[in-house]
Amino acid sequence: MSSDIVVSCKGVSRTYQEESVPVHALRGVDFEFARGEFVSIAGPSGSGKSTLLNVIGGLDRPDAGTITVDGVELNGLNETELSDLRLHKMGFVFQSYNLIPVLSALENVEFIMQLQGVGPAERAERAMSMLDSLDIVDLADRRPGDMSGGQQQRVAIARSIVTNPVLLLADEPSANLDSATTEDLLQLLRRLNEERGVSILTATHDPIVMSYAQRQVNLRDGAIVEDSAAKVA
Amino acid sequence: MVEATLDVTVGRQQRRGGAHGIVAIAWRNLWRNRRRTWLMASGIGFAVWMLVFAQSVQMGTFNVMVDNGARMSLGHVQVQHPDYHDNPRLEDLLSDAPALRKSIESLDGVVAASLRAQSFALVSAEERSFGAQIMGVEADREAKWSTLPTMIADGRYLSGPGEAYVGAVLARNLGLRVGDELVMLGTAKQGGVAAAVARVVGIFDTGMVDVDRALVQIPIADFQDAWSLEVDEAHTLVVLAEGVESSLELAEEVAETAVGLNTLNWHVLMPEMVQFIELKAVGVQLIFVLIAIIVTFSVINAFMMTVFERTPEFGMLKAIGMRPGAILVQLQLEAIWLWALGISVGIGAAVLLVGALGISGIPLPAGTEEILRGMNMPNRLYPGYSWEATWIGVITMFVGTQVAVLVPGLRLRRLRCVEALRAQE
Numbered sequence: 001m002s003s004d005i006v007v008s009c010k011g012v013s014r015t016y017q018e019e020s021v022p023v024h025a026l027r028g029v030d031f032e033f034a035r036g037e038f039v040s041i042a043g044p045s046g047s048g049k050s051t052l053l054n055v056i057g058g059l060d061r062p063d064a065g066t067i068t069v070d071g072v073e074l075n076g077l078n079e080t081e082l083s084d085l086r087l088h089k090m091g092f093v094f095q096s097y098n099l100i101p102v103l104s105a106l107e108n109v110e111f112i113m114q115l116q117g118v119g120p121a122e123r124a125e126r127a128m129s130m131l132d133s134l135d136i137v138d139l140a141d142r143r144p145g146d147m148s149g150g151q152q153q154r155v156a157i158a159r160s161i162v163t164n165p166v167l168l169l170a171d172e173p174s175a176n177l178d179s180a181t182t183e184d185l186l187q188l189l190r191r192l193n194e195e196r197g198v199s200i201l202t203a204t205h206d207p208i209v210m211s212y213a214q215r216q217v218n219l220r221d222g223a224i225v226e227d228s229a230a231k232v233a
Numbered sequence: 234m235v236e237a238t239l240d241v242t243v244g245r246q247q248r249r250g251g252a253h254g255i256v257a258i259a260w261r262n263l264w265r266n267r268r269r270t271w272l273m274a275s276g277i278g279f280a281v282w283m284l285v286f287a288q289s290v291q292m293g294t295f296n297v298m299v300d301n302g303a304r305m306s307l308g309h310v311q312v313q314h315p316d317y318h319d320n321p322r323l324e325d326l327l328s329d330a331p332a333l334r335k336s337i338e339s340l341d342g343v344v345a346a347s348l349r350a351q352s353f354a355l356v357s358a359e360e361r362s363f364g365a366q367i368m369g370v371e372a373d374r375e376a377k378w379s380t381l382p383t384m385i386a387d388g389r390y391l392s393g394p395g396e397a398y399v400g401a402v403l404a405r406n407l408g409l410r411v412g413d414e415l416v417m418l419g420t421a422k423q424g425g426v427a428a429a430v431a432r433v434v435g436i437f438d439t440g441m442v443d444v445d446r447a448l449v450q451i452p453i454a455d456f457q458d459a460w461s462l463e464v465d466e467a468h469t470l471v472v473l474a475e476g477v478e479s480s481l482e483l484a485e486e487v488a489e490t491a492v493g494l495n496t497l498n499w500h501v502l503m504p505e506m507v508q509f510i511e512l513k514a515v516g517v518q519l520i521f522v523l524i525a526i527i528v529t530f531s532v533i534n535a536f537m538m539t540v541f542e543r544t545p546e547f548g549m550l551k552a553i554g555m556r557p558g559a560i561l562v563q564l565q566l567e568a569i570w571l572w573a574l575g576i577s578v579g580i581g582a583a584v585l586l587v588g589a590l591g592i593s594g595i596p597l598p599a600g601t602e603e604i605l606r607g608m609n610m611p612n613r614l615y616p617g618y619s620w621e622a623t624w625i626g627v628i629t630m631f632v633g634t635q636v637a638v639l640v641p642g643l644r645l646r647r648l649r650c651v652e653a654l655r656a657q658e
Contacts, residue, residue: 059552059650080556087554094654098549102261107254114254115555159553 005068006167006199007033007056012065014051014222025051026062027222035166038193038200040213048222049203050171056201057090057169058082070166087115091160091198093170097152099144105155106131106140109162116163130162131155134188150181157188161198168192170202174209186212255559259566263574266539270571273535276528277575277634278582281626284521285583288622290595291517293615295510296477299499304380305439307502308471309480312337312491317468318501323352323422323460327494330467336490342475342483345378347371348467350456354419354427356449358407365403365449367417367429369456369467378473381437381450387411388435394452397431400445401438409433415449421461429459478617518625525629532571532637536564540641547645548653561642568638569631576627587618 009031016023025048033039041049054060056067058074067074070089077085086092099108106127113123131137136154144152153173160168170189174182190212192198202209210216218226263270303309312333314325327333330348338346350369355362372391376382382390386401388411397415399407409415413433421427431451439445457464472487474480477499484498500507540547550560594613 054651057552059654083551083554083556085554086552090554092549092552094549094552096545098545098654100258100546100550102258102265111254111258112553115553115559 004035005032006035006037006070007031007201008066008068009052009056010066012052012055012062012067014048014055014060014062024222026055028065029219029222029224031217031224031227033167033199033201035199036193036197037215038190038213039202039215039217040210041201041203041217041219042205042210043219044205047219049205049219051222052219053169053171053201053203056167057092058086087112088163089166091163091165091168093153093156093160093168093173093202095172095175097144097149097156097176099152099155099159101144104141104143105136105147105158108144108155109158112159112163126162127158130158134158148181149176150178150184153177153181153185154188157185157192161192161196166199168198168200170200170204172204172206173202174204174206179208182206182208255563256566259563260570262563262567263570269535269538270574273532273571274575274578276531277572277630278578280521280524280528281576281579281623281630282582282586283524284517284626285580285619285622286586286616287517287520288514288619289583289587289616290590290614291510291513292617292619293591293595295506295513296617297614299477299503299506301380302503302506303473303477303480303499304378305384306379306381306444306471307499309474309477309499310472310484310487311497311502312470312472312487313468313495313497315493315495318495318497321351321468323420323468326350326462326466326468327470328463329465330470331465333491333494334470337470337472337487340483340486340490342479342486343472344475345374345473347374347378347471348453349469349471350453350460350462350467351469352419352427352456352460354417356403356407357416357418358409358413361407363403363406365417365447367419367456368448368450369453369460370450371453372450375450381439384437384439386436386438388433390435391450391452392434394455395431396434396452398435398437398450399433400448401436402442402446403449404433404436406446409436411436417449417451417459419460421459423461425461427460429455431455517622521626521629525633528630529633529637532568532634533640536568536638537641539567540564540644544648544653544656547648548650548656551648552650552654557646557648560645561639564638564642564645565635568634572631572634575634576630579626580623583623584618587616590616591618 009029012026012029013024014026016025029052041052043049051060055062056069058077069085072085074082100111103111109127109130110123113126118126128137128140131140134154134157136151136158139147139151139155147155174185177185186209189200193200202213204210216228217224312327314327316322317325334346334348337343348371352367353364354367356365370391376390391398399409399415404410411433415431415433417429417431419427429451437445453467454464456462457466472483474483481498484496488496547560551557594615596613
């Protein structure tokens with residue numbers, strides 16, 4: 001496999017049981033994602049885009065197929081190994097921001113480095129530097145409850161990339177934001193992608209988000225129906 | 234498998250690197266719902282307070298009872314011949330007893346010490362005879378610390394040779410009055426007849442029939458003379474300590490001084506009292522255990538609510554790479570903070586209350602003065618702070634809160650990120 005490939009999915013399927021009725025969220029998806037790409041997975045509700053993001057992120061396990069992230073095949077990993085993989089190779093941005101409410105913005109960004117065992121001085125410096133690069137230093141001492149949705153999402157992005165992950169996964173990052181804030185956020189993601197080379201994979205049905213991505217993959221009924229690979233830079 | 238960059242030390246790093254972080258988070262999490270936290274902490278505090286306070290009050294009562302027993306006759310510590318306690322034979326004596334008494338008296342914490350010699354004899358007055366314990370005492374020393382010389386029903390305590398101080402029931406059985414003669418007949422040390430005649434100078438009434446029916450005190454010199462003991466021989470050296478609490482430590486010091494002899498502390502001297510205290514303590518501890526169980530269940534309930542409310546947050550923590558074990562540790566730390574808060578409240582309240590009542594005393598119900606005086610009890614009770622109860626309370630509540638957090642905490646191991654994160658949508 002080429003070292004430029006960050007994510008590789010081969011024949012990935014996932015079926016849920018909802019009230020004893022099988023729901024085929026993913027049907028044999030084949031998908032590759034190169035380092036430095038900004039890809040949006042689009043599709044209507046129930047098309048399987050969040051499920052695809054979840055199985056790539058190791059938050060869920062496929063029923064069939066193989067997924068490889070940065071050369072590591074996820075199928076053979078146990079829960080602890082998956083946790084460690086997420087901690088060291090992935091960054092997550094959630095629809096509801098999901099910051100730790102009792103920590104300030106700076107502490108939220110520092111927290112993930114604490115889990116990695118980074119020393120106090122280094123993590124404080126890196127966290128502050130990250131807030132600075134995202135123009136949110138003035139939020140450093142504020143807790144999530146004292147921030148707007150857009151500000152919280154920026155802190156969530158800072159948290160997700162401060163560890164220099166090989167992959168940033170963003171599930172509906174603009175779902176709770178207004179248009180102007182969404183634009184700001186996407187410009188930030190684009191800047192991170194272009195300047196820092198962060199590989200971004202986002203699941204969305206927001207046209208604004210799609211327009212910022214270099215490549216758009218459309219899902220319908222658990223299968224890829226369109227892949228605008230031509231847009232890849 | 235995971236490649237080399239994910240080395241096996243990641244888990245250790247997570248535990249070490251994140252340790253102080255999750256301690257702080259645990260503390261802050263405690264205050265996300267102040268009312269619930271204070272309710273839980275108050276429950277823990279109440280359980281600890283209840284145990285410590287009840288045990289402290291009991292300890293105050295027990296101290297008075299033990300002290301009464303010691304002061305009446307037994308002392309806090311006794312020194313005897315090694316064989317005397319198990320089989321009290323006349324021949325098993327302390328030799329050079331005055332010198333031993335002098336060396337024991339010089340120890341710190343000894344309030345008084347006196348020698349005794351004793352044997353059983355047939356006591357007669359006119360035509361009536363009964364068996365009795367004849368106790369030779371150093372009357373001038375006994376009068377300074379023992380309460381028996383103060384329990385006079387008639388007459389006075391011993392002050393010179395040829396005198397006898399007799400229990401009220403025995404005096405009644407013999408038809409004795411102050412001034413009458415009492416004849417004592419027993420077996421002397423060499424097997425001969427021990428015979429003595431004494432004039433009754435006082436009759437005592439302890440309220441304890443067994444004592445009042447069978448005890449006669451005479452001067453130790455008279456006893457030594459009649460029972461053929463040497464002037465420096467005695468059966469028991471009775472030692473009074475400053476208090477019950479310090480007496481056990483004193484007993485150890487006495488034992489170091491009285492080498493080759495048998496030193497008995499009040500636990501050995503008053504086995505019935507020890508049993509009574511243990512029985513009472515079990516009662517208090519049983520009530521405490523019931524309260525602790527109720528508190529534990531309320532803490533379980535509260536943590537169930539916590540885990541339920543914070544499921545999306547735990548899902549997020551797991552998603553970003555925090556191990557389930559570390560999340561459980563965070564919850565356990567929250568329980569430890571809660572426990573620390575609760576026991577601080579409980580111990581603080583107990584220290585303040587027991588401290589205040591230790592100074593002022595707890596007045597006992599009006600109208601009981603006569604009864605209490607009869608039992609040689611004070612009319613106020615002074616609780617003595619129970620460190621034992623404190624430790625029991627602290628450890629029990631620690632275990633209780635940790636068990637309480639494990640019940641919902643173990644569910645976290647089965648928590649699936651996707652479902653947990655979806656719980657907030």
